[in-house]
Amino acid sequence: MEQVFASIITIGDELLIGQVVDTNSAWMAQELNKAGIWLKRRVAVGDDKHEIINALEAQAQDTQIILMTGGLGPTADDITKPVLADYFGGKLVVHQPTLQHLHHLFENIYRRPLTDRNLKQAELPDVCTVLPNLRGSAPGMWFEKEGRIYISLPGVPHEMKGLMTAEVLPRLQKHFTMPHIAHRTMLTAGIGESFLADVIQEWEQQLPAHLKLAYLPNYGMVRLRITGSGSDKDQLEQELDEQFARLKVLAKQWMVIDEDLPLHEVVGRRLKEQGKTMATAESCTGGYIAHLITSVPGSSAYYKGSVISYANEVKENLLSVSPATLAATGAVSEDTVQQMVQGALSSLHTDYALATSGIMGPDGGSAEKPVGMVWIAVGNREKIVTQQFNFRFDRMRNIELTANHSLNLLRKFIEEHG
Template sequence: MKATVVTIGDEILIGQIVDTNSSFIAKSLNQIGIEVNEMLSISDDKKHILDTLLQLQNKVNLVIITGGLGPTKDDITKKTLTEYFEDTLVVNEDVLNHVTQLIEQYFKRPITQLNKDQALVPSKCEVLFNQVGTAPGMWMEKEGTVFVSLPGVPFEMKHLIENEVIPRLIKKYDRPFIIHKTLLTYGVGESLLAERIEEWEDALPDFIKLAYLPSPGSVRLRMTARGKDEDMLEKVLAEKIALLEPQIQDCLVGLEEDDTLQVVLGKLLVKENLTIATAESCTGGKIASVLTSVSGASAYFRGSVVSYATVAKEDVLGISNQLIQEYSVVSTQIAEAMALSVQKLFKTDFAIAVTGNAGPLKGDSNAEVGTVFISIATPKEVFTEEFNFGQPREKVIDRAVNKGLELVYKEILKNYKK
């Protein structure tokens, strides 16, 4: 079964807002075995909308549209759908009562004609009642295609997808199972990883597809199986993963469908009852930001010192000027001093320290641009690795963040015994 997601709104096309609706809808459909083969963003223009509907008619089984259902004159989706289906608008009394109650009781003002017009719907549509907003969703069918129109406000769209659209789709269509399994790897590039597992990948059956999803410092291997027999799909996926894991054991973080390394690391720290802190120079606090982006990070993350300037390394972390003058701020010695100092300051089991030249200028050191020293302080020792992440500046910072998390994660797995 094929679907297309269409977002309507000039604000998307001019980059004023980012379209998050499409990704949510696609993921929701995928979970029930409906494949999205196209995402479109189009303008608030009647002819453009009509042309898009005509092109999609009978090309796909399902079209989900978001946007253009508000009370203002530039919201034309409902009127355009009415024209496309050769229909007329009628008042839906349930929607009108809901809108009236919402405006008069919640917003404490008289209802306007524009608000009342929210209750106008095409006579041929099935109304999808919007309990969290004023614009109802609309379900309409023409020949071999179902058209679903939803408001563009994300929380309203999500409510209707979860409570109205998905249940109807499950009831209406016989769908295949689509199962995803994702392995998270760190420290090995996409091309090297592909070479290493080429023979394993070539032996995958036709109903399993492998996708490489690279990001700075990591590659996610996403396996997707499609078919009618869910138990068989799960069984074969498990068998294939069992064959793959020994081949990538040195870079495998784990089998996690949605978890990033910071989430996996956080779970490990909680499990082992460990704590961590960071001392950051060239990364400017980004490692701390990534760690604390995880809900519940306060259980293991104690704090950070962003010693960006040399004087901060001296005054806050207590690193001697003599050591800095002898080795420079971008060096193994300073990175280790930073790690040990912040570990002591926050009384943690582990600490990550980063110092380097992210560029484009060298700053207070003569080390080559792109050079980064990352130190990990453990309960028993401190060690440092040197990298050159090249340029541009953003890549250096992102790679340093990911590498720091990778190093401490592997160190906990390999050496630490509580």
């Protein structure tokens, strides 16, 4: 069974200058991989006819599927449609189903006039298969040339995802016979990537060629992912299960969970299993931990809220941190975060609480308390544990590291004292 390869071309000057961050490619790559398609490369080009054509020709050399996003809007800089019409030897014509969709969209959904500029979005190359976009005004386009599939999608993430799910992936799976691809993933904490590699070195070296291990470090955590591909789905799944079981034994000391879940979801799952609740008292993280937790649907079942006590008077007034403690040890201290946990437990009436206080930088540090120094506390009404960290990165990375270490400390506390 022949492996199918794809490439992604993102189109838009705003991507090249960093005005917009490309999140489309990452999501598309994951979905292609689930469907059994290997992504060979990702390329970004500006709104320039020659750059787009050069990219198309280059990617067609060694990939069967070329996906494009962007450049399908109604403004003058959106040139993808006319470029593709020329490239595939066609011309732009009014596509009546798209025209009807535009009238419905603007009259019944957007409730604003349909301008001549918007009407031009119904003009599509007569050599493509039109992919209806139920989430927006710019349809997708499917072209075939010399055994290659070319797919053009809007750059708006919500619209692109709708088209990929409803149109593109089902069509690709019908068009190609693809091998089965499967993964096994675990999340580890408390050990660095290189040290973990030493621990599992012998096991990794004996992996068969069709199974590959990836190390995915991220802010104090390391995900280990085994990926396999093959024509026999049942055999591949069994092999992955056997190898993953061996890996779990080797990494047991540091394993957080044997699934591909972020840490804040792991904490939420543990709380739901126990029927318990939590709160956060955040100083240096400024509500970032609360944001992570509440990004999960259903988190209201276990998360009650946060006190973002950035200023000392908020620590005193809302969390009952003693003014004497703040005067004696400062906001960034073990005593302060302990009292922040106690205050959160009392004021928000939860089973567990987490508190952070630190110096995120780039300024504000001292010889005694340098930038990157953080105190974390987690606990319940019977016990509170604390830990100090000294990070050395930029402000945002220090915040993210603090959040991950806080959540992991809480996870361990819940598992030990729940």
